Amino acid sequence: MSVATMMKSLTRSLLAILLLPVCVHAAELDRVVAVVNDEVITASELNTRIAQAERLLAAQGTPKPSASQLRGQVLDRMVIERVQLQAAKQRGLSVDDAxxxxxxxxxxxxxxxxxxxxxxALAQEGIVWNQFRDNVRNEILMSRLREREVDARITISPGEVDALLAAGATAPKAREYLVSHILLRAPEGATPDQLNALSLRAEELQRQIRQGEDFAKLAASYSAAQDAMQGGSLDWRPLERVPAIFAELLPGMRKGEVSKTLRSAAGLHVFKLMDLRDAAESKVEVEQTRARHILVRGDAAGSADKARQRLDDIAIRIRGGAADFAEMARVHSSDITAAKGGDLGWLSPGDTVPEFERAMNALKPGEISAAIESPFGWHIIQVLERKKVDVTADRRKMEARQALRERKIDEAFEDWLRQLRDAAWVEIKPE
Incomplete structure (x- = not known):
């Protein structure tokens, strides 16, 4: 997983860590509130996390659930985190200090x-530095586990990308949707009675939402999704980034409308369309450069200094008209482009190493550079021409692939969490 992707996935969890205090009630250290496989969760740990959740909800302006609801929600999340960390340990995953x-x-x-x-700064918020580091380490570890067990198994076919692009081309206008949702997780192999009980709960939630109950409060009280404490908000997303079962209904919904009960592998869902807006579309252009070069490797010339001097001499001869660039490339270049007179064809940003690209970008068409060094050796470069190229279609294809991948990952992750939780031995102690 790239650093950018990982940081994105950690944002919400780390926001909570930064906002919320860590306090330990020493008198309660021995009271066990839950057993997760061979580990325990203590009352002091639970109280700390409840205090964190209360601060986060207050910071967001979300009405607080009842004490028993909040306790149950927080404890459930602690159990799910614990089984993830145990799974990471079993698979030999770790996070080094660097x-x-x-x-x-x-x-x-x-x-x-x-x-x-x-x-x-953290101490002023009541946050213990070592605990903060442990929390960050655990978030990275869970992200790595998710990448290995979920993300790495997601595939997107060219046909899926083409179908999504085709559907977008026939849509009246690109839009983004602000959706909040509640997940009522169903256990593996749920019985008809269990599913019926969940359905009744979903219907009751829909009734409360339609009567004006705060959706964020209901999500924090009842949702089993990882974003429950953020009010169930999925943030602004284009239709292709919304879960597939939501996306089928959204185009026909009005702002403020509540969905019917939907079922997925993870359980039952209820969502509300909080808002929608037209998405800005823009043409994407890049500047391409047609260039040629002569490469001399230091070892071939005897030394780096000799390679540089040799290229400087060649550049002087070409600039003075005493030699032809293409012919010099055929004779002196160590690159595979020598046979083509050093012609590199049309280059887009990022196609070459940074040292080469910087030197090339500084040239006007027709100019020849001084000798410049790259990881491959020493070069002289000539820019032949430049042009603007519309890469909107390529960008849309890349964005469509990424949107499909993220949608599949989100859906698979909730189902994987359910399976992981159901496979664990968990005992919740009475209060």
Whole structure:
């Protein structure tokens, strides 16, 4: 997983960590509230997480669920986190200190802080530095587990991409949707009675929503989705990024409308269309450069200094008209393009190494560079011409593939969590 992708997946969890205090009630350390396989969750841990959830809900302006509902929701999330961390350990996954430090560095930058100032800043919010580091490490570990067990198994076929693009081409106008949802998770192999009970609960939630009950509060009270404490909000998404079972209904819904009960592999869903807006579309162009070069490797010339001097001499001869660039490339270049007179064809941004691209971009058409070094050796470069190329279609195809992948990952992740939770031995102790 790339750093950018990982940071995106950690944003909400780390926001909670940054906002919320860590407090330990020493008198309750020995009271066990849940057993998860061979590990326990203590009352002090649960109380800490409940306090965190209360602070997060207050920061978001979300009405707080009842004490018993909040306790149950928080404990369920702690159980799911614990089984994920246990699964990561069983698979030999770990997070070294260097990776942890790099992630914290990026968190500090996002919050416009120096890492050295973070312990003091966190302490002012009641957050213990070592606990913060442990929480970040666990979030990275769970992200890696998800990548291995879910993300890596997702495939997108060219046909799926083409079908999505075709559907978008016939749509009246590109739109983005703000959706909030509630997931009532069904256990593996749920019985008809269990499903009927969930259906009745979903109907009751729909009734409360239509009567004006705060959706975010209901999500925080009842939803088994990972975004429950964020009010079930999926944030603004284009239709192709919305879960498939939601996307089928959304185009025909009005702002504020509540869906019927929907069923997926993870359980039952109810969602509300909070808002919608037209999505901005823009043409995407890149500048391409047609260039040629002569490459001399330092070892072939005897030394780096000799290679540079040799190329400088060749460049002087070409600029003075005493030699032809293509002919010099055929004779002197060590690159496979030598037979074509050093012609590299049309290059888009990112097609070459940064050192080469910077030197090439600094040239006007017809100009020849001084000798420049790259990981491949020493070059002289000539820019032949430039043009603007419309890559909107390529960009849309890339975005469509990514949207389909993210949609499938979201859906598969909830189902995988359900299976992981159902496979664990969990005992919830009475209050």
């Amino acid at each position: 990776t942890l430090d790099r992630t914290i560095q990026r968190i500090a930058e996002q919050n416009k802080l120096a890492v050295a100032d973070m312990p003091k």
